[in-house]
Each structure stands twice: as structure tokens, then as C-alpha cells.
Amino acid sequence: MIEYSSQPHYLVAVDCIVFGFEDGRLKLLLVKRGLQPEINKWSLIGGFVGPEESTDDAAIRVLKKNTGLDGIYLEQFKVYGKPDRDPIERTLSVAYFALIDIQKYSNQLNTYYHAEWFPINESPQLIFDHDTMVADARKRLRYKAALHPVLFELLPKKFTLPQLQLLFEEVNHMKIDTGNFNRKMNSTGLLIRLQEKDKSSSKKGAYYFKLNHKRYESDFHLILNLIPGLKLDL
Amino acid sequence: MIEYSSQPHYLVAVDCIVFGFEDGRLKLLLVKRGLQPEINKWSLIGGFVGPEESTDDAAIRVLKKNTGLDGIYLEQFKVYGKPDRDPIERTLSVAYFALIDIQKYSNQLNTYYHAEWFPINESPQLIFDHDTMVADARKRLRYKAALHPVLFELLPKKFTLPQLQLLFEEVNHMKIDTGNFNRKMNSTGLLIRLQEKDKSSSKKGAYYFKLNHKRYESDFHLILNLIPGLKLDL
């Protein structure tokens, strides 16, 4: 039997940065940590990678277990591998970001699980290097959202253009010209306008749109130049 | 003393996909594996992550040890974490891609180390999932190169526009219009034209250029739209 004798072994975890969007604000889903050390402190949703599962499997499982959520947009974005990032024992963490439509899942969340949404700029301090992970995930989301229509994952089935613009402004941390934004969005062919209007925030009302899923699937990887002139870290 | 009792521990490795560019072709740096299993088969440059180093440190160390190379462009891009990817024992691999100027380091490589360059389309079959890693790294490089001027890392100090175009064509696997390519490249402000010409491939000769390092540093993260209309996986 061949062995990689004497090589050191480490714990491997996954951590999920779960983004949501509600009331015009980007939100973060956090849980209270259930084990020592730092028990009861706020933490990203995470867990150790089991012997029979891939890291992707682990992320899906951990997300499902902590929130009841399934079929979520999930993307691995970075490994955190500094020797001392966990004070107890060396643990590498594979970080994923997840995008979910808050409304779609609000029932499960509130009823069965302890996860809680925080506006991203009012979230509590997190354990270990989780704050760094969140900062990195935001950068990555910003990058991706400037090039691909990934932010639709955060919106409900019906949404308005002002709502979409607000989401882009929140993610990119900048004001966007409404006319130009609408023109660009409409030209992507990703939006289908519905008859119905949302009159909750204006007299005239804003048309609801739904996503053209066919186009979304086929053109997702096209580079769309949604927010030109941005300076973006990958 | 707190412990994460009973949680499984795994080996963690790094693997480096090292890209080079020579004679108009993209190349890959490979080594013959020095341990069982699959000893003497061609493999990416890699190694286990030591107890006192981060994964980034490990990648730098492994690259240095196998090639003598230092100060190389290196970027973590994906973790490979399927349970059975190494037949002997579960090993996660953190994959990095590296970009180097072949000419700059050809001496060290040939004299002291066993690493060998292969044109990327004529490289031998690799061990484990290394072929998948290479395919993924090429995609990632294509993505990055369409948006950021990262390919200059592959070129010598002095280079010509036709040479640069050849590199872009090789990475993106497409023909590019020379006039439009030159116009776009010149408009970035990244190129400084030298007096000297390279007459090795034409009578007229092509001007040598050098990189405007100041601009390269400051504008690296700007999105440049170098190859528009591409369909790109991240």
C-alpha cells in the first residue's frame, strides 16, 4: 500500500456568504455559531467537509441544513488557507457566495431555522476571518455583476426597473443615471415587461418585468458591460 | 483544550498551471512526478501544503523549488475537492495559474531543474485531474486576458504589436483584425514605442514596444474590453 507518509493533514471547512436584497438594501444571512470556540458569536453559514462529499456538495448541504434552502445560486470563489486562521486547529476554508431571493424563502427561514438577515452595512462583527471573506465576496459579486446578469438571482419573479437600478447602485456603491440604465437594460433582451404596475412608490407606478429565462441561460456568459468604467478587483 | 473532535482531516496540496509564450505558441510547464503513485508520469508542478505556510506560500515555494523561479505572477483560481480525485488518499488541491516570460528564465530551467515546456496543444496526458485543471486555467486566463492586460506577464521586456496580437489570438483561439487590434492597444496608454525594430519576420520590421509599468500598475483593474463579444465562463 502506497502512502503519502508523514504529510500533515488538516481540517477543511466550507463557508457561505449568502446575499439577499430587500427594501433597497443588500443583506447578509448569518447564524449564531453552535460550537466552541466563539460559541454564540455571529458567523457565516459553514461546516466541515465530510469524507464522502466534494466541497461543492458540502456547501450545498450546509446551506440546506442551516436554512432549508435548495437550488440556490452558489459559486466557489476563494480558499482561505493561512495556518493560524482558526485558533484551535489548522482549518482551511473554501468560501462560496450564494445569491437568493429573500421573499421566496422567508417562510422556511423564520419558522424552522435560526439564520438571520442583516443589512450588510449593519452586520455584527464575525468570527475568525469571516469579515474578510465577506469583503472579498462583495468585491467578487461587484465584479461579476458588472459583466454578467447575475443579480437577477437576488430579485423576486416580478420586479421593476427602479428596483433593479437600486440593486445595481447598492452593489456597485454608486449613483447610476436612470435613463441610461433603463436603455441598457432594455437592450439586453433579458427583460419581459408585464402589464401590471407596482404603485407602492409612485403615483404613475413602475411596470413589473420578469426575466427572459431562455435569454438569461444562453447569454449569461456574454460580457455585458453593465456598469462601464468601473475599477474592479477580481 | 477545545477540539473539533472526530472531524476528518485531509491532505492539502497546491498545483500550479504555469503558462509561457514562445514562437507564437502558448506553452505549459510540466514536471515528471517524483513519487508513487504515477511516478515518472507528467504532472503539474505541485506539492503538499506545509504546517507553517499558507496555500499562497506553498504555491510560491513549490514553484521556486521546481523551477528556480521567483516573483512570478500567481493567482489562486479554484479548489479541487472531489473525494476520489487522488486514488491513494483524499487530497484537496488548491490550483494556481502562473504567468512567466519564458526567455527570462530559460537558463535556470534548463540547467538546474527537470521542468519542461510543452506547447499547450501537444502536451502529454497528465495525472489525476490535472488535465481538467489545465482546461479550467485556460478558461480563466482567457477571461482575465479579455478584461485586464495580464498577458504582458508572458512577454519579454521588448515585444512587437504582431507578437502581442499573436498572443491574444492564441489565448482566445480566434483571428483578430490587425488594424483594430493595434488601434485599441495603442489607445490603452500601456505601450511605449521604442526606436528599435524587429526585422526577423518582415522586411519593414515591427517596432519594439515596452510596457508602461506605471500605467500597468494603476490601470490593471480597469476593465478594458480588449476582446469584445467574447462568451466567457468564469
Add this chain to the structure above:
DNA sequence: TTTATTAATAGTCATATTGACTTTTAATAA
């Protein structure tokens, strides 16, 4: 009933960028 109000949406326009293509240039070799 008319008018004021206001967000939503559409339109304007000068400028810049793009892709496809043609022309000129600079050197060498015939």
C-alpha cells in the same frame, strides 16, 4: 373638474467606439 405634483419613462444629441475594410509605408530582394 381642473390643476399641481412626481416618479417613471422616453427622447435628444454631440461625442466616442466599433468592425470591416482600404491605403500607405518602409524595408528588402529581385
Add this chain to the structure above:
DNA sequence: TTATTAAAAGTCAATATGACTATTAATAAA
């Protein structure tokens, strides 16, 4: 002197952009 050829520059119609203005559709106030 001329033919040759890759390199470099130029042309141009079509499109995209950013900054800005005008109109619209509903409600609420007069």
C-alpha cells in the same frame, strides 16, 4: 528601379455612450 510584403495608418458607416431634457401616467389637492 521595381516588385514584394508585412506593418502601420487611415476611412467610414453604424452603433454605443453619457449628459441632459421632455413627456407620461397616475394621484392628490384646489
